[in-house]
Amino acid sequence: MTDERSSTSPDEQRSDPHDSSDGETADADATSDENDVNENDADGNDNADEFTIADFHDASQQEGRPVLTAAAVSRALELSHEEANERLEALADRGALERLAVSTDPVVWYPTELEDLTDRERVVVFPxxxxxxxxxxxxxxxxxxxxxxxxxxxxxxxxxxxxxxxxxxxxxxxxxxxxxxxxxxxxxxxxxxxxxxxxxxxxxxAHQFRLTTHEEGYTVLEAQSPEIMGNVARQKLDEEHVHAPISETEDWVREGSEAAIKRILYEAGYPVQDHRELESGEELPIELEVRLRDYQQTWVDRFAEAGEGVFVGPPGSGKTVAAMGAMAHVDGETLVLVPSRDLAQQWADAILEYTSLEAHQIGQYHGGRKEVRPVTIATYQIAGMDRHRSLFDDREWGLVIFDECQHVPSDVYRRSTHLQSKHRLGLSASPIREDDRQTEIFTLVGPPIGTDWEALFEAGFVAEPELEIRYVPWGDDEQANAYGSADGREKYRIAAENRGKIDEVRYLLSAHPDAKAIVFVDYLDQGRELSEALEVPFLSGETPHHERRRLLEEFRRNERDLLLISRVGDEGIDLPTADLAIVASGLGGSRRQGTQRAGRTMRPAGGALVYVLATRGTREEDFARKQLQHLGRKGMTIREQAVERGED
Known part of the structure; x- marks a missing residue:
């Protein structure tokens, strides 16, 4: 494996080496013009049912072969045999089809450019x-x-x-x-x-309701018609949400109930357009000292238009840098909410590196420090406590950023979303919650703004890691017997801690001797066993903050090529990217956990590998397949391999 020691992630970008905007624009314009011509032809033709080569392709797809008879076209497109013949003849006269007489049928038809069936882009709609x-x-x-x-x-x-x-x-x-x-x-x-x-x-x-700011400063809920206001809003909302009607289509909103109103109407199937005059707080000029890539600029532009949103993209796609672009757009004092103090420090360092702000303008507010400055980075836990309400109230924040915003819907974090009068921005690689409440993220923070993962892979902005599930046999009979007699969650824990995985981790590390590697475990006992076997420190929630920081910095500076880490690395700290990730246990947790762990290898340089170890013949097999399915749907390639005892 190539050791990409000097590669930089999108979050560390200084310039955009993939600037292909001119070519993309040309392609887009050409496609647009072609479609405009097709639409004009259709609109200007007296025969709205004109037969085209696209119709022939549809029929050939339905029949499952590239060469068709008139009878097959008639059957596929529900035409009479005479109509099918006439239309095929007309298409042949235009040079799009060829005829061929055969003994079993008077004529068969096929496209002039037969390879068109295999080379062309094909779109099939199921309305x-x-x-x-x-x-x-x-x-x-x-x-x-x-x-x-x-x-x-x-x-x-x-x-x-x-x-x-x-x-x-x-x-x-x-x-x-x-x-x-x-x-x-x-x-x-x-x-x-x-x-x-x-x-x-x-x-x-989506355009039946909107929130606006009255000229006297309070918020108004507007409806498109008296009927929609009466039959929906006034049936769903009560005095906790609105003071009184202003007109047949307007209600006076109680201060602080905006988030609840948006959530209730969203659940009723009517998302609310937020057109309020959002506060920008005290002016804070911010210059971004890094060039945004095209897709990042698109994210920022969409945020600027709406004043809210959630940047959704794979790990390594540069969501943090794009968020700083949003800060530069608002040019106001900013509150950043993060899951842990480790991330608070990393945000502070990144803001110093990539913006014009200076150290005295950036503060941290958590268990270790209590600094409120023009840009303040606080933990969700602190922000949700009543005694720290002044964090929200003492400054007129222009922008609130919710990092790892999948936390926002949980009861302890949701309190921070009363900041509905500010610009709001969420960041998430995978806004998935196992309680199916992820829609609340978008109602409380803003709509999703993102880019197709596969497009980022193909454009080279983010490397697609190779992901392989390896089914490992039991390391000893004692654990296998214990698994057979265990119940419930204990069954999963025993499979996760299978000692056979120690040999497999050793084998994978030896097979990639030049790789920078991260090994993930879910259980402390398993982490300690691996730590002893591999003779490396185990970074967990029990590791002091200063020791965590030292180990991570050594890995970043290439002074250490292996990290062994517990689930504390899934969120809450910004792990360095690696060439190799081995998930020894932990895929039974959540789909989001799978995304976070696979994402530690995503960066512009290619060649990254992710191995997921699951004990063969146990429930862990099913967990691994299930939790990685959504990564496959995002475009990642997933392989499976059974490991034979002693084969390595």
Whole structure:
């Protein structure tokens, strides 16, 4: 394996070596022009049912072969045999089809450019399921699809499957439905009336309510019509949320209830547009001293337009740098909320490195320090305590940043979201919660703003790690027997701590002798055993902060090439990136945990590997497959390998 010691992550970027905006714009314009021509041809032709080569491709796909008879076209497209013949003849006259007489049928038809069936991008729309399947989509198509659809599965052989959900339409960046419809037609290469009708209904839902600021300074909830106000808002909300009606379509909002109103109406299927005049606090000029990549600039632009949002992207995609771009846009005093004091220190260091701010302008507020400055980084725990309310109230924050914002919906963290009058920005690699409350993240903080993971992989901004699940046999019969007689969670713990994994970790490290490696464990006893076997320190929640910092810095400076770390590394500290990650245990926890651990190898340089160890024949096998499925849907390739006892 190549040892990429000098590679830098997107969070450490100084310039953008992948500046291909001119080429991308040209491609986009060309595609746009081509689709505009197609739409004009369709609109200007008296025969709305004109047969095209795309129709032939649809029929060939349905029949499952590239060469068709008129009877097959008739059957696939529900035409009479005479109509099918006429349309095939017309298409052949235009040079798009060729005829071939054979003994079993008077004529068969095939495209003039037969390879077109295998080389061309293919888009199939299933309006009833609101799904789109794309075979070999180019980057422009994926960029267009990501504006109104969610990538559910990415499989090189079976294509890309997108699902259009209500939330995707509610959060689309378009200013009008006409703009959204144009994007859909460019992405699909066709017009799907049934899908557009449903999308239009969701667009209307997303524009029925909005919050505005009255000229006297209080907040008003506005509805598009008296009917929607009476039948929805006034049925769902009560005196805890609004004072009284102002008109048939307006209610006077109680101060501090904005978040609750947005959550309640969102759950009712009516997201609220937030058009209030948000406070920017005391002016704080901030210059960003690093160039944003195109996709990061897009994130910042969308945040600037809405005043709120959640940057969603894989680890290593530069969400922290993009957040500093948002700080520079607001130019106001900023409160950053993080899960731990380790991350607070890392944020302070990054702000010093990548912005024009100086050390005396940056403070930390947590168990170790209590500094409130123009930019203050505080932990969620401290921010949620009543006795520290002054942290919120003593300064007019212009921007509040929620790092690892998947924490926000939990009861202890949600208290901080009363800051609804400020610009709000969340950051998350994977805003997934196992309690299915992730939609609250977007209602409390803002809509998702992100980029297709696969697009970042292909563009070279983030390296796609190779991920392999390795099924390891038991290290000794004692543990195997204990597993057979155990119940519930104890069963999983025994499989996770399988001593056979020690030999497997040794083997993988020896197989990649030049790699910088991180080994993850979920259990302290297992960590201590591995620490002794590998003769390396074990970094866990019991490790003092100063010792943690020393070990991490040694790894960053290439003075140490192996870290052994507990689940404290999943969130709460900014781990250095590595060439090799070995997950010895811990995939039974959550999908988010799998994302965080796999993400430690994501950076611009390629060649990274992730190995997930699971004890063969146990529930751990199923856990590993389940928790990594969503990474496969994001475009990562996942392999599986059974390890034979003694083969290594």
């Amino acid at each position: 009833k399921q609101r799904e789109i399947v794309v075979d070999r989509p180019d980057q422009f198509t994926r960029a267009q699809l990501s504006q109104f659809a969610h990538l559910a599965d990415a499989n090189g052989e079976q294509g890309y499957r997108y699902v259009v959900r209500p939330a995707d339409i509610w959060g689309t960046p378009h200013d009008s439905f006409e703009d959204l419809a144009r994007t859909m037609r460019q992405a699909l290469g066709q017009r799907s009336d049934a899908l557009e009708e449903w999308v239009h209904s969701q667009w209307d839902r």
